[in-house]
Amino acid sequence: MSQHPDKTGHHHGNLRAALIEAGIALLTEGGLDNLSLRKCAARAGVSHAAPAHHFDGVDGLRMAIAAEGFARFRQSMLDFADTGPQTPRDRLRNICRGYLAFARNNPALYDLIFSFRANSKLIDQMRLNSAPAYQVLRDTCAPFVPAGKDPVEIETQVWSLVHGYALLNCQGDLAAHPRRTMRCCPCLTILAAPLDPAGKLRDAFGGCAPHICTYQ
Amino acid sequence: MSQHPDKTGHHHGNLRAALIEAGIALLTEGGLDNLSLRKCAARAGVSHAAPAHHFDGVDGLRMAIAAEGFARFRQSMLDFADTGPQTPRDRLRNICRGYLAFARNNPALYDLIFSFRANSKLIDQMRLNSAPAYQVLRDTCAPFVPAGKDPVEIETQVWSLVHGYALLNCQGDLAAHPRRTMRCCPCLTILAAPLDPAGKLRDAFGGCAPHICTYQ
DNA sequence: GTGTCAAGTTTACACTGTCAAGTTTACATC
DNA sequence: GATGTAAACTTGACAGTGTAAACTTGACAC
Incomplete structure (x- = not known):
């Protein structure tokens, strides 16, 4: 062929x-x-x-580009995760950094990926395209899921937080303050200072509890 | 005139x-x-x-519609906040519910608001349009800001979380599981069960600590 | 009346996605 | 080698889109 x-x-x-x-x-x-x-x-x-x-039309082109975007997106997370210490907490923090780095370095591609509104025919294919990226999140969150709990809950929390943060940073009101950091309870400090414009990711995680989340 | x-x-x-x-x-x-x-x-x-x-062009029309959308968006948050108990925690939980209710009931308008990419001329006007909505968040978060801390940090955390959650729920992979709830540390339980398809917001906050966030 | 100005209309144009029909190429089969 | 067939494009046409310029209408001040 x-x-x-x-x-x-x-x-x-x-x-x-x-x-x-x-x-x-x-x-x-x-x-x-x-x-x-x-x-x-x-x-x-x-x-x-x-x-x-x-x-097969402009939607097909956009989906094909989004598929390539998801592959690069996934790779960005893996590149960050595979660098440095390999504790579960380090890996989770670093996939979030990789997530945000991709959003920052490829704003339009990131836009395309997450603004994709497909008809029912393409939505299934789109889900297949994005599945490997979500799998990175799932694998990385797995160590933090308490026994007997549904993994999707903590996955949803991390995904929502980093996704919303990326969008607000790249397009919204926060874009005017790119050095803004997020700190709250320990599960959120993973996102601190991820968008340093100079590219040097400052470590601002001091003083946090060693566990990711006091899941109750 | x-x-x-x-x-x-x-x-x-x-x-x-x-x-x-x-x-x-x-x-x-x-x-x-x-x-x-x-x-x-x-x-x-x-x-x-x-x-x-x-x-003055399609961008101007879209911005005008987005301005109206922001007004309704703000009103949705206030409607929820002004209902029920009026503790700071209740109000914060409820503006998040109002946020998510608006995203769910007006998906296209919500899309327009947050997919708006304006040139530098319109971006300032857009910021003016969105400011009252952000102000609702600021006012509601204020009681939870520790003395001497920058309020924008907790605001960013709440905004990111609810924004990302809304997007994932309305368009993304989570859309297939609309009943999914988020639970983690207490600061996140505000978002639990916000998108009940039947419209009855289940209360799934049992067993959480009474404070919003163990801000350190 | 006259001038002026805002509010819409009309006309035209370039760009877009889409479709039908035609053309070129590769390849299998005879 | 000749032939048929399917895939990979090209060509031409069409409706819908945003935009700009020129024109028309109406309101109002003087």
């Missing part, structure tokens, strides 16, 4: 990847509104209708 | 309000993608260019 490593005459050879790459570039340059089938086509050097043919 | 209570010949009389109302109806019926200048115009019975003339 993949007998076209390079463009051979009429066939492009690697159009799908080229279109996704073009789409990510468009997102990076001009935000969500800058992404269109025709611009992707022009950038990939194909006719204006080629992307729609490939991805 | 408002000498046109009804439509008098050429002038519409109350075009601005009619367009905003039409826009909200379009959002409610078909989501974000269903909102356009021309559809608003048709629904308000004016020419297709009238909305752009009024609001």
